[in-house]
Amino acid sequence: MTDSPSNNQSSFIKxxxxxxxxxxxxxxxxxxxxxVSLTGCSLFVMAGKMVLGDPVLKCDFRQATTVNLVDDxxxxxxxxxxxxxxxxxxxxxxFDLVDGxxxxxxxxxxxxxxxxxxxxxxxxxxxxxxxxxEIAEAFETDYIIHLDLSHFDYREENSQTLLRGRLSANINxxxxxxxxxxxxxVQIFASDYVSEYPSFTAVSINRKSEKxxxxxxxxxxxxxxxxxxxxxxxxxxxx
Numbered sequence: 001m002t003d004s005p006s007n008n009q010s011s012f013i014k015x016x017x018x019x020x021x022x023x024x025x026x027x028x029x030x031x032x033x034x035x036v037s038l039t040g041c042s043l044f045v046m047a048g049k050m051v052l053g054d055p056v057l058k059c060d061f062r063q064a065t066t067v068n069l070v071d072d073x074x075x076x077x078x079x080x081x082x083x084x085x086x087x088x089x090x091x092x093x094x095f096d097l098v099d100g101x102x103x104x105x106x107x108x109x110x111x112x113x114x115x116x117x118x119x120x121x122x123x124x125x126x127x128x129x130x131x132x133x134e135i136a137e138a139f140e141t142d143y144i145i146h147l148d149l150s151h152f153d154y155r156e157e158n159s160q161t162l163l164r165g166r167l168s169a170n171i172n173x174x175x176x177x178x179x180x181x182x183x184x185x186v187q188i189f190a191s192d193y194v195s196e197y198p199s200f201t202a203v204s205i206n207r208k209s210e211k212x213x214x215x216x217x218x219x220x221x222x223x224x225x226x227x228x229x230x231x232x233x234x235x236x237x238x239x
Contacts, residue, residue, distance in 0.1 A: 061173060061229045064189050069110045069143070069229055076229070077113040077141040078102050081128075082149045090152060093218075095119050097147060100222030108230040113141050136176045136185040144174040144185055147225065154214045162202035163210060165217035167195045171228060191228065195221055 062068055069076060078101050080094040087094070099115040106112050121138055122128075129135060135144055148170040156162035173189035197220050203213055 056231050056233055059227060059229055059231050060191060061189055062231065065173075067143075067188075068231075069105075070108060070231075073111065074142040075111040075113065075140065076105060076143045076145060077118060077135065077139055078105070078115065078145045078147070079118055079122075079135060080147040080149065082152070086149060086152050093152060094149075096218050097149075097222060097225075100218060101145070101147070101226050104222055104226035105229065108226075110230060113139055132174055132185040133183065136174070136183040142176055144176065145229065146172040146174065148172065154210070154217050156202040159202070161205050163205060163208065163213045164202040165195065165197040165213075165220070167193070167221055169193045171225060173229075193225060195224065197221075 067074070078098045080097045082090075082094050095115065098118060102112045102115045117139070121135075125134075132144060132146060149167065150170075151166065151168040154163055154165045156164040169192075171189075171191045171193050172187060174185035175188050176183055177186055197217055208216075
């Protein structure tokens with residue numbers, strides 16, 4: 001008479017118990033449960049990305065306005081203004097931000113008015129304007145992105161040896177409307193922007209120079225702000 005499957009399984013388990021101490025059996029049985037509890041939902045997130053791919057996030061601007069700057073083939077102008085206190089200490093910051101954001105939008109196939117042309121217009125007008133519609137009149141563009149800075153620094157507070165970037169600004173977007181031979185800018189989007197980089201630990205000047213860190217931080221800010229205006233993969237989103 002042949003052994004039934006249940007008898008074979010019982011015999012196999014008894015053999016394992018004889019050869020392996022019970023504490024080892026408990027370890028190998030419990031290991032998967034420990035790994036799951038330690039990693040939490042990250043395993044499920046990774047599995048989801050493997051099956052579905054990395055999802056594309058709809059940008060804040062498109063969520064608020066339904067306008068897709070890439071697919072709609074619209075032209076955008078980026079402009080930035082800073083208070084006198086920031087402009088005195090960082091005279092090139094407004095151009096660095098305009099140029100950086102413009103370049104990143106161009107990389108995403110968005111048509112952008114040259115940052116150099118915007119800078120030249122500002123120079124010709126004393127670096128200031130009283131109404132955003134002045135810019136709409138001066139350029140051929142469908143939308144204007146206006147970055148209004150209130151705070152910027154890349155040095156850690158109360159430290160001579162640590163670096164940490166901080167920037168606060170309002171991000172506004174305007175649609176340029178034409179009527180009776182004139183153009184006016186109508187606000188269609190507004191968002192507050194606050195940045196702190198790195199978030200957890202400041203960077204020592206012994207590890208990275210102020211010049212390199214400042215450039216790195218401005219690039220980080222430009223990427224974050226530009227992502228407000230184009231759809232991007234979740235893996236590309238900066239925090």
